[in-house]
Amino acid sequence: MAETDDKKVLKMSLICSICLQKLNKPRSLPCFHTFCESCLKNYLVNAPEKKNATKEGIPCPTCKLVTFSPKPALPVEQWSEHFPMNHLVGTLIDIVPVSSRLEFCEPCKDNKESKIARSWCQQCSEALCEECAKCHMSMKATKNHVITPLENVRSNPKPAVKEEVVCYDHNKKEVDMYCQDHEQPCCPMCIATNHRKCEKIAQINDVVQKQQPVDHTKLFKDMDRLITDADSVKRERQEVMRTTLMQKTKMLKDISEAKKKLIDHIEKIESQITAKFEAISQTDFAILQEQVDYCNSVQSAMHHSKTAIQSAKEQQLQKKEFIVAQQGKVKYNECASGLKKIHENSAKIKYLFEEDRQVAETLGALGMLGKLDVKHSYPNKKPPTPPPPPTPIAEEDDEKKATRKIKTFNAKVKGDKRECKITAIKLWNNKKILLADNSNVRLKLFGEFGDLLVVFGCNSPPWDLTFIDKAKCAVTFPNERKIRIFKVKENISEVGYVNASRGCNGICMAGDDLAVTFASGCIRVIALDGTVKMMVDTDYIGKRVFSNPEFIAFNPFSYHLFVSDYNNHTVTALKFDNGKVDKTPLFVYKVSGPRGVSVDARGNLHVCGFWSNDIHKVKDDGQFSQILMDTLARPLCIAFTGDGEKFALSEQGNPNNVKLYKIIPASDVEDY
Template sequence: MATPTKDTENFDDLLTCTICLETFKVPKYLPCLHTFCETCINTYIVSSVEKGKITEGFTCPVCRKIVSAGATLERPELWAPSLPSNHFVTSMLDKRAIQKAEKMCNSCLLNKEKTKAKSWCTICEEAFCEQCEKCHKNFKMSARHKLLNIEEMQSGVTPFKVCEVQSCEEHPGKTVEFYCLDHSQSCCTSCATLSHRKCENVTSIQEAASGSKQSKAANDLSEKLTEHFGQLNEIIENRNTNLANVENSIEEIEIRVSNMKTEILKHIDKLEETMKVELTSTKKQVGIKLKDEIDVCVSYKSAVKNWKDMFDSVLNHGSEQQCLMEINKIEPKISDLEREMIDLKKNIKKISVVFSPSSPIADLKTFGCIKVDESPDSKVTGMLEISNIDFRTGNIKILQVIDVCKSSGTSSGIFIQNYLLFTIRQQNKVVKYNFDGKSLLSQLLLPNAPEDIATLVQFKVAVSSTRKEVYIVDSDKMTLLQTFTFKFIQVYGLSCVNEKQFIIGSSDKLTWINIPSGEKMDERKTSSDSNFVLSLGKHDYIYGTNRNSVNYSVGCSTKFTYTNNKLALPRGIGVDIVGNLYIAGCNSANIHQITNEGNLIRIIPATTVGIENPWTIRFAPSSNKFIVTSLISGKASICEII
């Protein structure tokens, strides 16, 4: 017996009804694109009517989107049969049945007989036994239909393309043969004759769909789905964290109230009880609000996941026609989703519970007051602001120029938490500023001259020194935690791979160092001048290779080498939130912005960022803000792309 291929094993979720949790039987899909068995969704609709939950439509059982009943309002039992069939899912079910050697002859099943199928008609999308296959070939209308051997399909000799032929949604008895470019709509012969007879650009579905899986529209849609799925995950995680923080705050307040209880007289028992009731009420109110926001995001996420799973399946297993049709189905819903997400993000508030104890205790009439404080959540609203920025064409605005070294010197800098950290080579210092760079908060004297600085985890940073040392510093308390000394490695720039590993650059090599042992884990020889390096992942890194080029490597392989005669002495390298790379050309007095494929986007003059001889460039996490430091002037510039 044939076993299911890896292909179909991964589609159990896609082929399972979320109501009955069994494989689809007559799959029907709603306008939100969630699919259910016809009998399951029919039972759900009728049950909702009986409970009085339906007035002009019903809600999707998964994402709660409202589905209009249309003309069949008075007869709910007709709603489910009138829903469009999901031909793609039906074809995937056929494919799985064929690969599992479970496919029975469709003609025999009509006569309540079970006969193992031998062939598959790609036009009728039906399986036939040997006898029915002969009959199928004897009819003039089906004599030229292409039949595939099921055993060959199971073995992989003959490929199985899902949904080569599509049924018209307007006229289910007819197949889609044309495509109206004027209305971006697929048509059967009836549609083309009746609805699109005056349209000028009607072509065959094959011609219109040609190349759609590799088209920019398909690629853009896939990227949008991935992006929105990720954003919704972040919002849900943010809301869950906020909910947990609120619950923790409530618990802490209860503990404080219990401690105060021992300091006052017996009548405080009543006040305590009153306060607990208020706390419980507040917790309930805040919990309902946050859970409502989470439920909305979960419903959006469910819709996006369903669209993404379906579209990824089409890209991997569907035909060109199916891809085009899915694009037409999903793209309008993406626009609606984007508008709804913008409204959602604008209205999201950071919720916290604040307790103000009464004082003095002798005059106590209540423990204190409870209030719910709501303020815009910068993490979420930041997503909205950044999503509207074009990092490749956006203007650069200087926010603040800081005289880090007091008129002359070399520095490197990073954003960490809500602070800015800079090294000062000539003064053997690390200095800490507030996030806007307007106030010097503290400083730390190091044993030797610092060169570069990189974030390890939370407040921990690594600082390199040309005296063959790397220092681990707690930037919160501004204390030196650990010193690594390397006898044979000249240390210049460094970049952290993760909290347990960093890369250091020297003139002709890159070296990977383990934390906390300080042992060398790996080493790569370079051509020359690889003093600064940027880690882009566990195996990806980019570094300067000579006087006017940089090299992007993945492991031991080179992904690309970027060379430009307008780039001189490449030093610090930064990366923005969307993956564009920025190379500080120290001697060419410019910054080269390139894609992560090595293509030049634009050359930014150093004067644009207010810095001569740019030395390092670093972006704030999840932000459009960045800092550029100088080799000579001792200044650092805080900028943003708008």
Template sequence: MAIAQEKTDNFDDLLTCTICLETFTAPKYLPCLHTFCKTCINTYILSTVDNEKTKTSFKCPICRQNVLMGVSTDNPDAWAEKLPSNHFVASMMDRQAIRRSEKMCDSCKINNKSELALSWCPVCEEAFCKACEICHKSFKISAKHPLVLLKELSTTNETANISTILCCEEHAGEIIKIYCVQHSKPLCTVCVTLEHRKCEEVITIENAASGIKDTKQTAQFLENLKYKREVLKALIKNRKGLLAKSKNEATEIQDKVKRIRQDLFKHISEKEDEIKREISKSQKQIELVESNDTAKLESFESTIVNWISLTETCLKHGSDQQCLFEINKICANKATFDEDFSQNISKIKDMTINFTDDKVFVQFRDKISSLGQISISESKLASAYYPTGINQTFNFRTGDVKRLQTIQLPRQHCHTSGIFFETELVFVQYHDSKVLKCSQNGSTISTLTLPNKTYDISPMDKPRAVVSTAEKSIFIIDMKKMNSLQTIAIDSEVCGIAYTDDIFIGANDTFITWIKASSGARIRTKPTRGDAWFVWAGSKDNFICGNGTHEIMISKPRNDTIIYSNTKLSAPRGIAKDCDENIYICGHDSKNIHQLSKDGKLIRIFDANAIELEKPWVIRFKNNSSMFFVTCFDTGKVALCEFS
């Protein structure tokens, strides 16, 4: 797909730090792909850590995405240094400097000198002044390196290839030479040796990147980013328009109230004041909601604009390897972006201020209780604003369950739990004391061994998860890096665990326990009738657990409790909800899965044999999807399924 010359040749915005508004110095990028000068992001990190009293993370200055640095004893001064360098932006800075005849000698820089460069060595990827060029030619190892005059490069398009060597982000000094097709990841030789020895499809980076700029997939990828930006622009415009409309509505209602007041006796002024207070309260409520919606959408747009700029500039001016590298980085973040975007869009409501006349007021002055009622009405966001896939509906209540694949985990006759993480699956098996990260076809990607036997796992804020284990301890892990971040001691052992509102909710047969996430201190305990081995939680007061051999307890805020009881449910175990709020209960001994409405009414019962399982143990759904999996206690099998 052709890209406008004037847009891609002038990429100064891509090379400008949004903190200091100057050209980057030692550019570093965050997981959201926003780039900053090393000194700028370091100053920002220190300020954030000091203000928010955090020692493990900070938020991106632009999109506010949380950047998790892990539990570390290092001073936050070192965090900026640990962030990956943006080699693509650095190469674009070299290109710009060459075009403008401003490129300085790299060798002189090392000696704190400033000399204008005259030539470029494509082998060493360095620019030299006349004196350093002579020195470069005098060494045996570099004597035959071809040198190109920068004056010639600045008048041609060859500057696109001045930097073709890409460095590994995980292993300093190592060069990217290999590409793992199975994991869609560029690798250095150390990566291959340590983590990808068993991968079946490993090719050179040159072969992987060959022709990527001209592929239909790359063009569609860029079009998809642009489409999402247009959706965001339309949503932002819609939110701002609705905010203005709500102000007009408030003004019109106040005028109407004023006209009514003029026709009535003096004592009505007190009622008028009450209405004004309600209007003001409602207006502030709408302004807060719409302003928050707009801020979220603008942060999404900022991320998309940044990715579009990176992709367009890379396609026009970067090498094939750079193009592959940058697109891979964006793709790695895009799944999380789409999921976060989908969740935020689904929560947006259109809000308007309404006024209803009190008819009694017109006829009976002495019986007046108010001038009217102020209320806010909400309606679903118009489907025109939903990107493809977000507004999809699923046939949860009437659709057939289709088994996509059966995954065989290492251990049998073993407690097995798990969760979805981006495009992968993460499992824990009790007897192995291990956390397994697998692809959806069941291939093991990486493992983490914990000191205790593992019971259950629950997602926290990405990429963190909490794992419940034996020996009265729970572990916070990083699912992306597959390492343990924190160990929290608790005063009683729990099996099932859920995370919500900075609280862990643990289950252990005859009781449910609320645990403070920051310290592990017990908050409160609630007894059950037994079989409360797992728990689902939407908030601290909204949870579901087993409550005896044949029933479950659905607890809601304001102390409302619903009991579901059925003789066809025996030994309830895993509990889950789909994105339509339907409830699912694994019957371990009854060998079935019960599907309930959100108010605890039975919809239907699935036979576990239909998905080739004997005793269902845990069920988990993928966010905003009809895909789910069920683990089997006796066989170590996991059935990956979806509703058709």
């Protein structure tokens, strides 16, 4: 008896729509569709949306409704285990008999489609879906075929299914003959081709009726033995496949590693010479651009003066004509003097590269790509009269200091893809050194002897950092417009952040607040909770104070903020009091391209002169004290220990080196 439609629907609801088998450990999604736990796990792991699954979810396999993790912290691989078990479906599976095997429509298989069969054609011995069954009944050649519901065939196969066997050699030809000479069942095509001369050909039904019941025990034993032999051969062949694949994998890996060694060697020496060239060319182009900009300003000033004089003359304004003419003369003299200096310092630059002979001989012996030679010639320059050095101010409470290098270590570590650019250094607890590597987008913690302790990879390049307390530091990320807070102990871990709303550069602790510089030309006082207490972008008369403030330092003894302005070649001192900054500068100290600034234990300011290649020591009142160091290679940043006896610095000209120095009295230099 055929099943009712309701019963068919019930049975189909117990089938997994992924594997099309009886549900095993049924798990329900929020949209109430149910799947096998293993099928659901496989689907989630291989879904294209897996990469952003936590944020965007994964669509249901049936209705495509977006599904999210039952527990947000779980990886996608564990989602299926935490979706609720469908106990109702599990109970129905135990009660309602469901065939564990589904039949698929044979015609649809030929068209590379998978549709569940509902019917069975007895003449064609084919399972058919609903659409193919209708088509089968409408075709002239098959409309008289008997179509039976597939459930009836399963429950009562003998009367419903026609007893026939299809010939192996001639597809869809029924085997209904038997050749007694060869003891072989045949179809009509076999008789016509291979058994034409055989004499004992009979209907297979007659042969079956005449023969006695046959015991197939021996045949089954022979078959079982052959199955065992085949399995043994299969396992042996599979083991050969496995070992061969392992050998292939190892050989390919060895070839790849050999190739990688050669490529890494070439890339390493290439990066060394290109980094050196980039550093030199950047310096040259910066100087050239400054000279071009000055020439443009001279042209603009002269055109403006000429226009003003001619306009006053045409309007017969004698007084105005006299004034602007005098002003024009003064401006002319200034511009002529500046242009003369530019002309004298107009270098002709010639970059030379000579390929190393070892490149042509062998890559294995390759030590360098070639010799880099840069020559600067100044054909128009006259020997200048050197300006007198700044006059040191006598120090009443502190004798003259000298420096002695105690350590240089390489900050480039495993995993760095570029030459380092150390934009911030902090000497932590006088024994550890924390660096911000802007080029390799990393924070690095070293021991006092230069041994690497921790590397923390950031999402964007860090610029400057300051310690909030003994265990926490704040780091500026200009591209993210954020100040991130990190806990620094044995490891480095992020514990929070502050939105800066625009690109932030330098940072320092000023009392209980953060003082931050911005590329837009201002500084802000920001509380640790993110509240902006004050912004300084102009002075007391409304003029803009800063052009490109990069670094900032705080003197806790006098409550002074020192801001280095790279474009204006100045370090500006501002008074800080209770979260407020006095816009009137205390003093402006001029340095050629100031970068990093730091305050030592006695309150002295130290400035990295990027273009002058030296370190200026400046008293808290803005008076020059001494050149602490010279002959440096584009110093970037400097930091002192808490006791002021040691300091560390980085240079753009020596990008990977961090140098440690000890400050000693000049009278003790010979004893050192």
